[in-house]
Amino acid sequence: MMQGKALIIGNGFINGIELSTVFKNQELNLELVHVRTAKEGLEVLDEDTEFRAIILMGRHPDMELTELIQRIKEKTSLPVIVVNNEMDKETMFRILDMGAYAWQNDKRHIEALPLIVQCAITKYELESERTEKEKLISESRRQWMAIFDGITDFIFVTDDKYNIVKINQALASYFKKTPRELIGEKCYQLFKCDPDTCKISTALPSETSQTYETTMDGRIYQVSLYHLYDRIPLIIHYMKDITELIRLKNQLYHAEKLTSLGLLVSGVAHEINNPLTGVIAYAELLMMKTGDENIKNELKKILQSADRCKRIVENLLTFSRQREPVKSLESINSIIERAIDLRAYWLRASNIEVIKDFGEAPSLLVDAQQMQQVILNILLNAEQAILEAKRKKGQIMFTTRYIPKSQRIRITITDNGTGIPEENLSKIFDPFFTTKPVGIGTGLGLSISHGIVTEHGGIIWADNPPQGGARITIELPVKTEKGGS
Ligand SMILES: Nc1ncnc2c1ncn2[C@@H]1O[C@H](COP(=O)(O)OP(=O)(O)OP(=O)(O)O)[C@@H](O)[C@H]1O
Numbered sequence: 001m002m003q004g005k006a007l008i009i010g011n012g013f014i015n016g017i018e019l020s021t022v023f024k025n026q027e028l029n030l031e032l033v034h035v036r037t038a039k040e041g042l043e044v045l046d047e048d049t050e051f052r053a054i055i056l057m058g059r060h061p062d063m064e065l066t067e068l069i070q071r072i073k074e075k076t077s078l079p080v081i082v083v084n085n086e087m088d089k090e091t092m093f094r095i096l097d098m099g100a101y102a103w104q105n106d107k108r109h110i111e112a113l114p115l116i117v118q119c120a121i122t123k124y125e126l127e128s129e130r131t132e133k134e135k136l137i138s139e140s141r142r143q144w145m146a147i148f149d150g151i152t153d154f155i156f157v158t159d160d161k162y163n164i165v166k167i168n169q170a171l172a173s174y175f176k177k178t179p180r181e182l183i184g185e186k187c188y189q190l191f192k193c194d195p196d197t198c199k200i201s202t203a204l205p206s207e208t209s210q211t212y213e214t215t216m217d218g219r220i221y222q223v224s225l226y227h228l229y230d231r232i233p234l235i236i237h238y239m240k241d242i243t244e245l246i247r248l249k250n251q252l253y254h255a256e257k258l259t260s261l262g263l264l265v266s267g268v269a270h271e272i273n274n275p276l277t278g279v280i281a282y283a284e285l286l287m288m289k290t291g292d293e294n295i296k297n298e299l300k301k302i303l304q305s306a307d308r309c310k311r312i313v314e315n316l317l318t319f320s321r322q323r324e325p326v327k328s329l330e331s332i333n334s335i336i337e338r339a340i341d342l343r344a345y346w347l348r349a350s351n352i353e354v355i356k357d358f359g360e361a362p363s364l365l366v367d368a369q370q371m372q373q374v375i376l377n378i379l380l381n382a383e384q385a386i387l388e389a390k391r392k393k394g395q396i397m398f399t400t401r402y403i404p405k406s407q408r409i410r411i412t413i414t415d416n417g418t419g420i421p422e423e424n425l426s427k428i429f430d431p432f433f434t435t436k437p438v439g440i441g442t443g444l445g446l447s448i449s450h451g452i453v454t455e456h457g458g459i460i461w462a463d464n465p466p467q468g469g470a471r472i473t474i475e476l477p478v479k480t481e482k483g484g485s
């Protein structure tokens with residue numbers, strides 16, 4: 001049985017019968033609140049919020065019927081039922097237009113009113129419930145989309161015909177498009193891959209999710225495929241950029257390798273150092289003693305070879321990091337300047353232009369000598385690569401930038417030399433890895449540099465920029481503890 005209150009504005013007596021009796025007889029247990037004037041009715045509406053319907057009966061001496069409806073509608077969306085037998089057609093249509101119910105009643109069938117009120121209330125409440133639900137659904141859809149688009153990893157959903165049915169903002173922005181523009185596109189066209197070797201085709205029949213790695217613009221992504229069963233089978237592609245992770249893993253692996261190798265190398269280098277000093281000393285002594293030019297020439301060759309051995313041993317000792325770094329606050333830009341100055345003559349002689357794109361950077365706590373050695377090693381490699389590529393005009397560009405987010409300084413050294421073959425990129429920091437002829441390279445420059453950078457809490461890596469040549473990047477933390485390594 002329907003309960004609650006209904007507000008009646010106007011004449012509550014019909015043919016001498018009070019309306020509440022009519023409602024009770026029809027088993028509609030609504031409490032009827034009865035007021036005579038429009039003004040009173042509007043006041044009651046302001047005070048009482050428990051009404052479920054408003055019934056306007058007969059005439060209202062203080063207000064036009066349509067104006068009263070208008071005023072009620074401004075206050076509430078409750079159903080308004082107008083019962084009047086003096087309405088002309090035009091008024092009736094206006095009332096209907098305003099969203100109220102109009103019942104032209106000659107009072108003979110007033111017992112039907114409770115049923116009309118009941119229907120109006122039920123309809124109104126069902127509709128309100130529906131709009132409430134729709135509101136909730138659209139709100140949760142909006143929230144879901146905001147989450148989907150807020151994820152910075154790339155996500156897209158395809159159907160079994162490779163059509164993109166959903167794509168998040170991050171991935172769409174990567175392709176410089178909006179998600180709407182990309183929906184309906186074939187995913188293999190977007191990613192420029194071959195549908196025949198596509199992982200989706202093999203993923204579809206299987207129930208479990210799959211993971212594979214792929215590269216895009218030099219970055220490595222781990223792609224996870226998940227099944228989503230809607231009306232049609234769908235696949236969710238979740239692409240996570242794991243470039244940094246892999247780089248860190250490699251750095252760690254490399255650091256471990258260097259530590260054990262360093263121990264071995266430093267032992268061997270020390271052992272060689274002593275007899276080598278003897279070889280050099282005795283060769284020099286013999287040079288002084290003999291007057292024979294032939295013997296002198298041969299001794300010179302011994303000395304030259306021994307010198308080269310000495311340089312290698314010195315490199316080996318540096319590589320095994322015998323010396324503790326002595327750190328002080330330094331400007332990375334001036335360390336680079338000094339390294340370039342040291343090579344200025346050779347750079348000019350080889351027609352290599354050096355471009356310095358230095359950004360404002362805070363001072364770093366570093367061992368200036370070691371850091372200069374790192375820059376020199378990289379600079380020498382760049383010079384050698386430019387000469388090998390036989391460039392008419394060589395170019396080496398130094399960039400420094402402070403990255404506030406990570407509190408690191410990033411240094412990049414880009415050349416227009418031969419570039420580093422893709423398969424060597426993971427090996428160039430290994431000790432003794434060299435592609436240079438015997439006598440030119442020992443393969444220690446970059447591994448020494450790697451050791452120094454790691455010791456300073458930084459990272460170093462290499463890649464080939466799209467325009468050709470090679471690029472070495474170093475990142476050094478600005479906040480470093482003063483003192484040893
Ligand atoms: N800028 C570059 N362009 C092309 N290849 C490079 C560049 N820098 C390094 N390489 C490659 O990396 C290898 C290792 O470099 P690294 O400096 O460690 O040793 P090296 O230059 O061969 O010898 P060393 O530095 O001990 O004289 C080089 O042999 C070369 O193949």
Ligand SMILES: [Mg+2]
Pocket residue numbers: 377380381441444445446
């Ligand atoms: Mg080198």
